[in-house]
Amino acid sequence: SLRLVQELEGHEDRVWGVAWRPCDGSSILASCSGDQTVRIWEHSSGSSPSSAAWVCKAVLDSSHNRTVRQISWSPNGNLLASASFDATIGMWEYVGNEFSFIASFEGHENEVKSVAWNSAGTLLATCSRDKSVWIWEVLPGHEFECVSVLNGHTQDVKMVLWHPSLDILVSTSYDNTIKIWTEEGDGDDWHCAQTLGPPGSGHTSTVWAASFNATGDCMVTCSDDLTLNIWDSSADLSSANDDDSAKWKHLATISGYHDRTIYSVNWSSLNDLIASGAGDDCIRIFSKSQDGDQEGSQSYELVQKHEKAHTADVNCVQWHPKNPRLLASAGDDGIVKIWEVVGDLPHV
Amino acid sequence: MAPALINANPIVHEKKKRTSKPQANYNDAIPDVIDELEIFDHVRDITDPEHPYSLEQLNVVTEDSIFVDDAKNYVKITFTPTVQHCSMATIIGLSLRLKLLRCLPPRFKVDIFLAPGSHSTEAAINKQLNDKERVAAAFENPNLVDLVEKCLVSTEE
Numbered sequence: 412s413l414r415l416v417q418e419l420e421g422h423e424d425r426v427w428g429v430a431w432r433p434c435d436g437s438s439i440l441a442s443c444s445g446d447q448t449v450r451i452w453e454h455s456s457g458s459s460p461s462s463a464a465w466v467c468k469a470v471l472d473s474s475h476n477r478t479v480r481q482i483s484w485s486p487n488g489n490l491l492a493s494a495s496f497d498a499t500i501g502m503w504e505y506v507g508n509e510f511s512f513i514a515s516f517e518g519h520e521n522e523v524k525s526v527a528w529n530s531a532g533t534l535l536a537t538c539s540r541d542k543s544v545w546i547w548e549v550l551p552g553h554e555f556e557c558v559s560v561l562n563g564h565t566q567d568v569k570m571v572l573w574h575p576s577l578d579i580l581v582s583t584s585y586d587n588t589i590k591i592w593t594e595e596g597d598g599d600d601w602h603c604a605q606t607l608g609p610p611g612s613g614h615t616s617t618v619w620a621a622s623f624n625a626t627g628d629c630m631v632t633c634s635d636d637l638t639l640n641i642w643d644s645s646a647d648l649s650s651a652n653d654d655d656s657a658k659w660k661h662l663a664t665i666s667g668y669h670d671r672t673i674y675s676v677n678w679s680s681l682n683d684l685i686a687s688g689a690g691d692d693c694i695r696i697f698s699k700s701q702d703g704d705q706e707g708s709q710s711y712e713l714v715q716k717h718e719k720a721h722t723a724d725v726n727c728v729q730w731h732p733k734n735p736r737l738l739a740s741a742g743d744d745g746i747v748k749i750w751e752v753v754g755d756l757p758h759v
Numbered sequence: 760m761a762p763a764l765i766n767a768n769p770i771v772h773e774k775k776k777r778t779s780k781p782q783a784n785y786n787d788a789i790p791d792v793i794d795e796l797e798i799f800d801h802v803r804d805i806t807d808p809e810h811p812y813s814l815e816q817l818n819v820v821t822e823d824s825i826f827v828d829d830a831k832n833y834v835k836i837t838f839t840p841t842v843q844h845c846s847m848a849t850i851i852g853l854s855l856r857l858k859l860l861r862c863l864p865p866r867f868k869v870d871i872f873l874a875p876g877s878h879s880t881e882a883a884i885n886k887q888l889n890d891k892e893r894v895a896a897a898f899e900n901p902n903l904v905d906l907v908e909k910c911l912v913s914t915e916e
Contacts, residue, residue, distance in 0.1 A: 478899060
Protein backbone atom coordinates (compact mmCIF):
# COMPACT_ATOMS: atom_id res chain seq x y z
CA SER A 412 0.00 0.00 0.00
CA LEU A 413 0.93 3.66 -0.03
CA ARG A 414 1.93 5.16 3.28
CA LEU A 415 1.63 8.92 3.62
CA VAL A 416 5.04 10.20 4.71
CA GLN A 417 4.07 13.85 4.99
CA GLU A 418 1.61 16.48 3.83
CA LEU A 419 3.25 19.70 2.73
CA GLU A 420 0.93 22.64 3.24
CA GLY A 421 1.54 26.20 2.20
CA HIS A 422 0.25 26.79 -1.31
CA GLU A 423 -2.85 28.95 -1.41
CA ASP A 424 -4.35 27.47 -4.56
CA ARG A 425 -4.28 24.20 -6.46
CA VAL A 426 -0.86 22.65 -6.90
CA TRP A 427 -0.18 21.79 -10.53
CA GLY A 428 3.22 20.17 -10.39
CA VAL A 429 6.08 18.75 -8.37
CA ALA A 430 9.69 18.11 -9.43
CA TRP A 431 12.50 16.39 -7.52
CA ARG A 432 15.90 18.05 -7.77
CA PRO A 433 17.93 15.45 -9.66
CA CYS A 434 21.16 15.52 -7.66
CA ASP A 435 22.62 15.41 -4.12
CA GLY A 436 20.35 12.53 -3.15
CA SER A 437 17.29 14.45 -4.31
CA SER A 438 16.53 15.89 -0.90
CA ILE A 439 14.85 18.91 -2.50
CA LEU A 440 11.40 19.01 -4.07
CA ALA A 441 9.91 21.97 -5.95
CA SER A 442 6.18 22.56 -6.39
CA CYS A 443 4.19 25.10 -8.41
CA SER A 444 0.69 26.41 -8.03
CA GLY A 445 -2.22 28.54 -9.13
CA ASP A 446 -1.13 30.88 -6.33
CA GLN A 447 1.60 32.12 -8.75
CA THR A 448 4.46 30.80 -6.63
CA VAL A 449 7.01 28.02 -6.62
CA ARG A 450 7.76 26.44 -3.27
CA ILE A 451 10.97 24.64 -2.41
CA TRP A 452 10.77 21.83 0.12
CA GLU A 453 13.86 20.35 1.70
CA HIS A 454 14.47 17.23 3.71
CA SER A 455 16.67 17.72 6.73
CA SER A 456 19.90 15.90 6.17
CA GLY A 457 20.88 12.94 8.24
CA SER A 458 17.56 11.14 8.26
CA SER A 459 15.87 8.87 5.75
CA PRO A 460 13.94 10.78 3.05
CA SER A 461 10.93 8.65 3.97
CA SER A 462 10.76 10.31 7.39
CA ALA A 463 8.48 13.27 7.97
CA ALA A 464 11.24 15.86 8.06
CA TRP A 465 10.35 17.93 5.00
CA VAL A 466 10.14 21.68 5.51
CA CYS A 467 9.47 24.63 3.25
CA LYS A 468 12.83 26.14 2.46
CA ALA A 469 11.81 28.95 0.15
CA VAL A 470 8.86 30.57 -1.60
CA LEU A 471 9.75 31.90 -5.05
CA ASP A 472 7.07 34.50 -5.66
CA SER A 473 8.64 37.20 -7.76
CA SER A 474 8.76 35.63 -11.20
CA HIS A 475 5.15 35.24 -12.35
CA ASN A 476 1.88 37.09 -12.03
CA ARG A 477 -0.36 34.21 -13.06
CA THR A 478 -0.54 30.44 -12.45
CA VAL A 479 2.78 28.59 -12.52
CA ARG A 480 1.82 25.48 -14.44
CA GLN A 481 5.00 23.43 -14.44
CA ILE A 482 8.60 23.46 -13.24
CA SER A 483 11.70 21.63 -14.43
CA TRP A 484 15.20 21.27 -12.98
CA SER A 485 18.26 21.34 -15.23
CA PRO A 486 20.08 17.96 -15.18
CA ASN A 487 22.77 19.29 -12.82
CA GLY A 488 20.19 20.78 -10.48
CA ASN A 489 21.59 24.31 -10.73
CA LEU A 490 18.70 25.87 -12.64
CA LEU A 491 14.96 25.68 -12.16
CA ALA A 492 12.72 26.70 -15.08
CA SER A 493 9.06 27.59 -14.61
CA ALA A 494 6.25 27.73 -17.17
CA SER A 495 3.45 30.18 -16.47
CA PHE A 496 0.05 31.21 -17.75
CA ASP A 497 1.55 34.73 -17.89
CA ALA A 498 3.14 33.62 -21.21
CA THR A 499 6.68 33.72 -19.85
CA ILE A 500 9.26 31.21 -18.73
CA GLY A 501 11.08 32.00 -15.50
CA MET A 502 14.59 30.89 -14.63
CA TRP A 503 15.97 30.50 -11.10
CA GLU A 504 19.53 29.71 -10.19
CA TYR A 505 20.33 27.65 -7.12
CA VAL A 506 23.78 28.49 -5.81
CA GLY A 507 25.20 28.66 -2.32
CA ASN A 508 21.98 27.27 -0.89
CA GLU A 509 20.04 30.28 -2.22
CA PHE A 510 17.67 30.79 -5.11
CA SER A 511 18.05 33.84 -7.28
CA PHE A 512 15.82 34.89 -10.14
CA ILE A 513 18.08 35.27 -13.17
CA ALA A 514 15.92 35.49 -16.26
CA SER A 515 12.46 35.68 -17.70
CA PHE A 516 11.95 35.00 -21.36
CA GLU A 517 8.99 35.46 -23.56
CA GLY A 518 7.84 34.63 -27.04
CA HIS A 519 4.73 32.54 -26.65
CA GLU A 520 1.48 34.36 -27.35
CA ASN A 521 -0.36 33.06 -24.31
CA GLU A 522 -0.25 30.47 -21.49
CA VAL A 523 2.96 28.42 -21.34
CA LYS A 524 1.99 24.95 -20.19
CA SER A 525 5.25 23.06 -19.88
CA VAL A 526 9.03 23.41 -19.90
CA ALA A 527 11.64 20.64 -20.21
CA TRP A 528 15.44 20.31 -20.36
CA ASN A 529 17.23 17.90 -22.68
CA SER A 530 19.53 15.34 -21.05
CA ALA A 531 22.67 17.42 -21.65
CA GLY A 532 21.13 20.59 -20.23
CA THR A 533 21.93 22.46 -23.44
CA LEU A 534 18.40 22.80 -24.81
CA LEU A 535 15.09 23.80 -23.33
CA ALA A 536 11.67 23.12 -24.85
CA THR A 537 8.43 24.97 -24.05
CA CYS A 538 4.85 24.73 -25.28
CA SER A 539 1.74 26.84 -25.11
CA ARG A 540 -1.95 27.23 -25.82
CA ASP A 541 -0.72 29.13 -28.90
CA LYS A 542 -0.25 25.63 -30.45
CA SER A 543 3.50 25.98 -30.85
CA VAL A 544 6.52 24.24 -29.36
CA TRP A 545 9.70 26.32 -28.95
CA ILE A 546 13.25 25.07 -28.62
CA TRP A 547 15.71 27.34 -26.78
CA GLU A 548 19.45 27.03 -26.70
CA VAL A 549 21.17 27.65 -23.39
CA LEU A 550 23.99 30.15 -24.01
CA PRO A 551 26.71 31.27 -21.59
CA GLY A 552 25.76 34.07 -19.22
CA HIS A 553 22.21 32.88 -18.64
CA GLU A 554 21.12 33.76 -22.13
CA PHE A 555 18.41 31.70 -23.78
CA GLU A 556 18.00 31.94 -27.52
CA CYS A 557 15.05 30.53 -29.43
CA VAL A 558 16.45 28.30 -32.17
CA SER A 559 13.25 26.80 -33.50
CA VAL A 560 9.47 27.31 -33.41
CA LEU A 561 7.67 24.07 -34.17
CA ASN A 562 4.19 24.29 -35.62
CA GLY A 563 2.16 21.20 -36.25
CA HIS A 564 -0.30 20.75 -33.46
CA THR A 565 -3.74 22.09 -34.31
CA GLN A 566 -4.59 22.94 -30.68
CA ASP A 567 -3.22 23.78 -27.24
CA VAL A 568 0.03 21.87 -26.50
CA LYS A 569 -0.13 20.44 -22.97
CA MET A 570 3.31 19.02 -22.31
CA VAL A 571 6.84 18.75 -23.70
CA LEU A 572 9.29 16.03 -22.71
CA TRP A 573 12.77 15.03 -23.88
CA HIS A 574 14.02 11.49 -24.39
CA PRO A 575 16.22 10.52 -21.39
CA SER A 576 19.42 10.36 -23.46
CA LEU A 577 18.78 11.50 -27.06
CA ASP A 578 17.76 14.88 -28.45
CA ILE A 579 14.30 13.64 -29.34
CA LEU A 580 11.41 15.80 -28.18
CA VAL A 581 7.85 14.67 -27.44
CA SER A 582 4.81 16.97 -27.26
CA THR A 583 1.27 16.05 -26.18
CA SER A 584 -1.80 18.03 -27.09
CA TYR A 585 -5.45 18.96 -26.73
CA ASP A 586 -5.65 17.89 -30.39
CA ASN A 587 -5.49 14.26 -29.10
CA THR A 588 -2.10 13.56 -30.69
CA ILE A 589 1.48 13.09 -29.59
CA LYS A 590 4.20 14.47 -31.85
CA ILE A 591 7.82 13.40 -31.98
CA TRP A 592 10.35 16.03 -33.08
CA THR A 593 13.93 15.41 -34.19
CA GLU A 594 16.76 17.52 -35.52
CA GLU A 595 17.63 17.15 -39.16
CA GLY A 596 21.36 17.11 -39.87
CA ASP A 597 23.40 19.29 -37.55
CA GLY A 598 21.60 22.58 -38.04
CA ASP A 599 18.77 23.91 -36.01
CA ASP A 600 16.34 22.35 -38.42
CA TRP A 601 13.81 20.55 -36.30
CA HIS A 602 10.90 18.69 -37.82
CA CYS A 603 8.07 16.38 -36.84
CA ALA A 604 9.32 12.83 -37.37
CA GLN A 605 6.10 11.12 -36.37
CA THR A 606 2.60 11.77 -35.08
CA LEU A 607 1.10 9.22 -32.72
CA GLY A 608 -2.66 9.31 -32.82
CA PRO A 609 -5.85 8.25 -34.48
CA PRO A 610 -6.77 6.66 -36.77
CA GLY A 611 -5.63 3.23 -35.78
CA SER A 612 -4.11 3.73 -32.41
CA GLY A 613 -3.64 6.46 -29.88
CA HIS A 614 -5.83 8.59 -27.71
CA THR A 615 -9.32 9.84 -28.49
CA SER A 616 -9.15 12.97 -26.29
CA THR A 617 -6.62 15.42 -24.84
CA VAL A 618 -3.21 13.87 -24.13
CA TRP A 619 -2.14 15.45 -20.83
CA ALA A 620 1.28 13.96 -20.21
CA ALA A 621 3.97 11.48 -21.21
CA SER A 622 6.89 9.76 -19.51
CA PHE A 623 9.79 7.59 -20.65
CA ASN A 624 11.23 4.58 -18.90
CA ALA A 625 14.87 4.82 -17.82
CA THR A 626 16.38 3.66 -21.10
CA GLY A 627 13.97 5.54 -23.31
CA ASP A 628 12.89 2.51 -25.30
CA CYS A 629 9.35 2.76 -23.93
CA MET A 630 7.03 5.70 -23.34
CA VAL A 631 3.69 5.98 -21.55
CA THR A 632 1.06 8.65 -22.25
CA CYS A 633 -2.12 9.57 -20.36
CA SER A 634 -5.32 11.14 -21.52
CA ASP A 635 -8.76 12.57 -20.91
CA ASP A 636 -9.98 9.39 -22.68
CA LEU A 637 -9.29 7.59 -19.36
CA THR A 638 -6.55 5.37 -20.80
CA LEU A 639 -2.79 5.04 -20.65
CA ASN A 640 -0.98 4.06 -23.83
CA ILE A 641 2.40 2.36 -23.92
CA TRP A 642 4.61 3.02 -26.94
CA ASP A 643 7.73 1.31 -28.21
CA SER A 644 10.10 4.25 -28.61
CA SER A 645 13.21 2.24 -29.50
CA ALA A 646 13.12 2.82 -33.28
CA ASP A 647 15.76 5.19 -34.64
CA LEU A 648 13.78 8.16 -35.94
CA SER A 649 16.83 9.80 -37.44
CA SER A 650 16.85 7.37 -40.36
CA ALA A 651 14.76 9.48 -42.67
CA ASN A 652 12.82 6.83 -44.54
CA ASP A 653 9.16 5.93 -44.45
CA ASP A 654 9.95 2.38 -43.48
CA ASP A 655 7.59 1.22 -40.75
CA SER A 656 10.44 -0.38 -38.85
CA ALA A 657 11.82 3.09 -38.20
CA LYS A 658 8.69 4.26 -36.42
CA TRP A 659 7.55 4.26 -32.83
CA LYS A 660 4.76 1.76 -32.29
CA HIS A 661 1.78 1.30 -30.01
CA LEU A 662 2.39 -1.59 -27.61
CA ALA A 663 -0.49 -1.64 -25.17
CA THR A 664 -3.49 0.27 -23.85
CA ILE A 665 -4.27 0.29 -20.14
CA SER A 666 -8.01 0.96 -19.90
CA GLY A 667 -10.86 0.32 -17.49
CA TYR A 668 -9.09 1.59 -14.37
CA HIS A 669 -9.53 5.36 -14.27
CA ASP A 670 -12.86 7.09 -13.64
CA ARG A 671 -11.95 10.65 -14.61
CA THR A 672 -9.29 12.47 -16.66
CA ILE A 673 -5.73 11.20 -16.12
CA TYR A 674 -3.60 14.31 -15.64
CA SER A 675 -0.25 12.78 -14.87
CA VAL A 676 1.77 9.67 -15.55
CA ASN A 677 5.30 8.91 -14.45
CA TRP A 678 7.50 5.92 -15.23
CA SER A 679 10.03 5.29 -12.48
CA SER A 680 13.62 5.75 -13.63
CA LEU A 681 14.61 2.90 -11.30
CA ASN A 682 12.20 0.11 -12.31
CA ASP A 683 9.14 -0.80 -14.37
CA LEU A 684 6.51 0.81 -12.18
CA ILE A 685 4.21 3.44 -13.65
CA ALA A 686 2.27 5.84 -11.40
CA SER A 687 -0.78 7.79 -12.52
CA GLY A 688 -2.67 10.73 -10.98
CA ALA A 689 -6.25 11.43 -12.02
CA GLY A 690 -9.33 13.59 -11.59
CA ASP A 691 -10.91 10.78 -9.56
CA ASP A 692 -8.55 11.71 -6.67
CA CYS A 693 -6.71 8.37 -6.95
CA ILE A 694 -3.08 7.44 -7.33
CA ARG A 695 -2.55 4.16 -9.15
CA ILE A 696 0.54 2.10 -9.75
CA PHE A 697 0.86 -0.22 -12.72
CA SER A 698 3.49 -2.81 -13.45
CA LYS A 699 4.55 -4.68 -16.54
CA SER A 700 3.11 -8.18 -16.16
CA GLN A 701 5.66 -10.73 -15.03
CA ASP A 702 3.96 -13.43 -17.11
CA GLY A 703 5.84 -12.35 -20.18
CA ASP A 704 4.57 -11.17 -23.53
CA GLN A 705 1.37 -12.48 -24.95
CA GLU A 706 1.61 -12.85 -28.72
CA GLY A 707 4.14 -10.09 -28.92
CA SER A 708 1.99 -7.54 -27.13
CA GLN A 709 2.73 -6.33 -23.64
CA SER A 710 0.37 -6.39 -20.73
CA TYR A 711 0.33 -4.24 -17.63
CA GLU A 712 -1.45 -4.83 -14.37
CA LEU A 713 -2.70 -2.59 -11.62
CA VAL A 714 -0.65 -3.30 -8.51
CA GLN A 715 -1.81 -0.45 -6.27
CA LYS A 716 -4.81 1.83 -6.10
CA HIS A 717 -4.88 4.51 -3.43
CA GLU A 718 -8.29 6.16 -3.23
CA LYS A 719 -8.68 9.71 -1.91
CA ALA A 720 -4.95 10.27 -2.23
CA HIS A 721 -6.01 13.92 -2.29
CA THR A 722 -9.41 15.37 -1.45
CA ALA A 723 -9.56 16.67 -5.03
CA ASP A 724 -8.00 15.97 -8.47
CA VAL A 725 -4.45 14.61 -8.48
CA ASN A 726 -2.54 16.80 -10.94
CA CYS A 727 0.96 15.36 -10.79
CA VAL A 728 2.80 12.26 -9.59
CA GLN A 729 6.59 11.94 -9.64
CA TRP A 730 8.77 9.03 -8.53
CA HIS A 731 11.85 9.88 -6.50
CA PRO A 732 14.98 9.61 -8.70
CA LYS A 733 16.96 7.58 -6.15
CA ASN A 734 14.58 5.87 -3.75
CA PRO A 735 12.32 3.38 -5.61
CA ARG A 736 9.64 3.54 -2.92
CA LEU A 737 9.14 7.31 -2.73
CA LEU A 738 6.54 9.23 -4.70
CA ALA A 739 5.44 12.88 -4.59
CA SER A 740 2.00 14.08 -5.62
CA ALA A 741 0.25 17.42 -6.12
CA GLY A 742 -3.47 18.09 -5.87
CA ASP A 743 -6.28 20.55 -6.46
CA ASP A 744 -6.61 20.58 -2.66
CA GLY A 745 -3.47 22.76 -2.53
CA ILE A 746 -1.41 20.05 -0.86
CA VAL A 747 1.84 18.37 -1.84
CA LYS A 748 2.19 14.83 -0.48
CA ILE A 749 5.13 12.51 -0.07
CA TRP A 750 4.30 8.80 -0.19
CA GLU A 751 6.18 5.62 0.53
CA VAL A 752 5.27 2.32 -1.12
CA VAL A 753 5.21 -0.31 1.60
CA GLY A 754 4.93 -4.07 1.22
CA ASP A 755 5.84 -6.27 -1.70
CA LEU A 756 5.80 -4.80 -5.14
CA PRO A 757 7.13 -6.20 -8.38
CA HIS A 758 10.44 -4.65 -9.44
CA VAL A 759 11.08 -3.01 -6.07
CA MET B 760 -25.01 51.71 -32.65
CA ALA B 761 -25.18 48.75 -30.35
CA PRO B 762 -23.96 45.47 -31.87
CA ALA B 763 -26.75 43.29 -33.22
CA LEU B 764 -28.03 40.76 -30.76
CA ILE B 765 -27.48 37.14 -31.65
CA ASN B 766 -30.99 36.29 -30.62
CA ALA B 767 -32.96 39.53 -30.70
CA ASN B 768 -36.26 38.08 -29.55
CA PRO B 769 -35.80 35.19 -27.17
CA ILE B 770 -38.83 33.38 -25.80
CA VAL B 771 -39.22 34.28 -22.15
CA HIS B 772 -40.68 31.63 -19.90
CA GLU B 773 -42.26 32.03 -16.51
CA LYS B 774 -40.16 31.53 -13.45
CA LYS B 775 -40.90 28.33 -11.62
CA LYS B 776 -42.59 28.84 -8.29
CA ARG B 777 -40.02 28.74 -5.53
CA THR B 778 -40.52 26.04 -3.02
CA SER B 779 -39.49 27.34 0.35
CA LYS B 780 -36.18 25.85 1.17
CA PRO B 781 -36.25 23.33 3.98
CA GLN B 782 -34.68 24.51 7.18
CA ALA B 783 -30.94 24.18 7.17
CA ASN B 784 -29.84 20.91 8.62
CA TYR B 785 -28.24 21.59 11.97
CA ASN B 786 -27.89 17.98 12.97
CA ASP B 787 -24.35 16.95 12.11
CA ALA B 788 -25.31 13.30 12.35
CA ILE B 789 -27.51 13.65 9.27
CA PRO B 790 -25.43 14.23 6.15
CA ASP B 791 -26.37 17.32 4.19
CA VAL B 792 -27.51 15.75 0.94
CA ILE B 793 -27.37 17.97 -2.11
CA ASP B 794 -30.05 17.41 -4.74
CA GLU B 795 -31.09 18.72 -8.15
CA LEU B 796 -33.36 21.40 -6.73
CA GLU B 797 -30.58 22.84 -4.59
CA ILE B 798 -28.27 23.06 -7.60
CA PHE B 799 -31.07 24.60 -9.65
CA ASP B 800 -31.59 27.21 -6.94
CA HIS B 801 -27.93 28.13 -7.20
CA VAL B 802 -27.94 28.66 -10.96
CA ARG B 803 -31.53 29.61 -11.98
CA ASP B 804 -30.97 33.35 -11.42
CA ILE B 805 -27.75 33.62 -13.42
CA THR B 806 -28.38 36.36 -15.98
CA ASP B 807 -28.04 35.55 -19.65
CA PRO B 808 -24.95 37.35 -21.04
CA GLU B 809 -27.10 38.95 -23.73
CA HIS B 810 -30.52 39.58 -22.22
CA PRO B 811 -31.89 40.96 -18.97
CA TYR B 812 -33.45 37.57 -18.29
CA SER B 813 -32.34 34.67 -16.15
CA LEU B 814 -31.19 31.30 -17.43
CA GLU B 815 -34.41 29.91 -15.98
CA GLN B 816 -36.60 32.41 -17.85
CA LEU B 817 -34.87 31.51 -21.11
CA ASN B 818 -35.07 27.77 -20.42
CA VAL B 819 -31.29 27.55 -20.72
CA VAL B 820 -31.27 25.43 -17.56
CA THR B 821 -34.14 23.53 -15.97
CA GLU B 822 -34.34 21.32 -12.93
CA ASP B 823 -34.50 18.36 -15.32
CA SER B 824 -31.23 19.36 -16.98
CA ILE B 825 -29.37 18.82 -13.71
CA PHE B 826 -28.17 15.45 -12.48
CA VAL B 827 -26.76 14.95 -8.99
CA ASP B 828 -25.30 11.86 -7.35
CA ASP B 829 -24.50 13.09 -3.87
CA ALA B 830 -22.99 9.78 -2.74
CA LYS B 831 -20.58 9.87 -5.65
CA ASN B 832 -19.91 13.62 -5.28
CA TYR B 833 -20.99 14.21 -8.84
CA VAL B 834 -22.95 16.99 -10.57
CA LYS B 835 -23.76 17.22 -14.25
CA ILE B 836 -25.47 20.21 -15.83
CA THR B 837 -26.72 20.24 -19.37
CA PHE B 838 -27.67 23.62 -20.77
CA THR B 839 -29.45 24.73 -23.93
CA PRO B 840 -28.53 28.09 -25.49
CA THR B 841 -31.44 29.98 -27.03
CA VAL B 842 -29.95 29.73 -30.52
CA GLN B 843 -27.71 27.11 -32.16
CA HIS B 844 -24.90 29.50 -33.03
CA CYS B 845 -24.89 31.33 -29.71
CA SER B 846 -21.43 32.82 -29.32
CA MET B 847 -22.17 33.32 -25.64
CA ALA B 848 -22.39 29.58 -24.92
CA THR B 849 -18.88 29.54 -23.44
CA ILE B 850 -19.71 32.47 -21.14
CA ILE B 851 -22.87 30.73 -19.96
CA GLY B 852 -20.86 27.55 -19.30
CA LEU B 853 -18.17 29.44 -17.40
CA SER B 854 -20.84 31.24 -15.35
CA LEU B 855 -22.34 27.90 -14.33
CA ARG B 856 -18.88 26.62 -13.46
CA LEU B 857 -17.87 29.64 -11.36
CA LYS B 858 -21.20 29.71 -9.53
CA LEU B 859 -20.91 26.03 -8.56
CA LEU B 860 -17.25 26.45 -7.66
CA ARG B 861 -18.37 29.08 -5.14
CA CYS B 862 -21.34 27.34 -3.60
CA LEU B 863 -20.67 23.60 -3.75
CA PRO B 864 -18.43 21.75 -1.28
CA PRO B 865 -15.09 21.02 -2.96
CA ARG B 866 -15.75 17.27 -2.83
CA PHE B 867 -17.97 17.62 -5.91
CA LYS B 868 -16.83 16.90 -9.47
CA VAL B 869 -18.80 18.99 -11.94
CA ASP B 870 -19.31 18.27 -15.64
CA ILE B 871 -20.99 20.88 -17.83
CA PHE B 872 -22.29 20.04 -21.28
CA LEU B 873 -24.39 21.60 -23.99
CA ALA B 874 -27.64 19.72 -24.59
CA PRO B 875 -27.09 17.32 -27.51
CA GLY B 876 -27.83 19.05 -30.80
CA SER B 877 -28.22 22.47 -29.18
CA HIS B 878 -25.15 24.09 -30.69
CA SER B 879 -23.27 24.15 -33.96
CA THR B 880 -19.87 23.69 -32.26
CA GLU B 881 -21.10 21.51 -29.43
CA ALA B 882 -18.11 19.14 -29.19
CA ALA B 883 -15.55 21.95 -29.17
CA ILE B 884 -17.35 23.92 -26.47
CA ASN B 885 -17.92 20.84 -24.33
CA LYS B 886 -14.24 19.98 -24.50
CA GLN B 887 -13.21 23.50 -23.52
CA LEU B 888 -15.68 23.78 -20.63
CA ASN B 889 -14.47 20.51 -19.16
CA ASP B 890 -10.73 21.10 -19.54
CA LYS B 891 -9.90 22.46 -16.11
CA GLU B 892 -6.64 23.99 -17.28
CA ARG B 893 -8.43 26.02 -19.95
CA VAL B 894 -11.07 27.00 -17.39
CA ALA B 895 -8.40 28.02 -14.86
CA ALA B 896 -6.71 30.17 -17.50
CA ALA B 897 -10.05 31.73 -18.46
CA PHE B 898 -10.67 32.68 -14.82
CA GLU B 899 -7.33 34.52 -14.81
CA ASN B 900 -8.42 36.61 -17.81
CA PRO B 901 -9.87 39.90 -16.47
CA ASN B 902 -12.08 40.53 -19.50
CA LEU B 903 -13.70 37.12 -19.33
CA VAL B 904 -14.06 37.25 -15.56
CA ASP B 905 -15.76 40.61 -15.93
CA LEU B 906 -18.35 39.14 -18.31
CA VAL B 907 -18.92 36.12 -16.09
CA GLU B 908 -19.24 38.18 -12.90
CA LYS B 909 -21.90 40.35 -14.54
CA CYS B 910 -23.96 37.23 -15.14
CA LEU B 911 -23.58 36.18 -11.52
CA VAL B 912 -24.51 39.49 -9.85
CA SER B 913 -28.22 38.60 -9.93
CA THR B 914 -27.56 35.35 -8.04
CA GLU B 915 -25.85 36.99 -5.15
CA GLU B 916 -28.60 39.23 -3.84
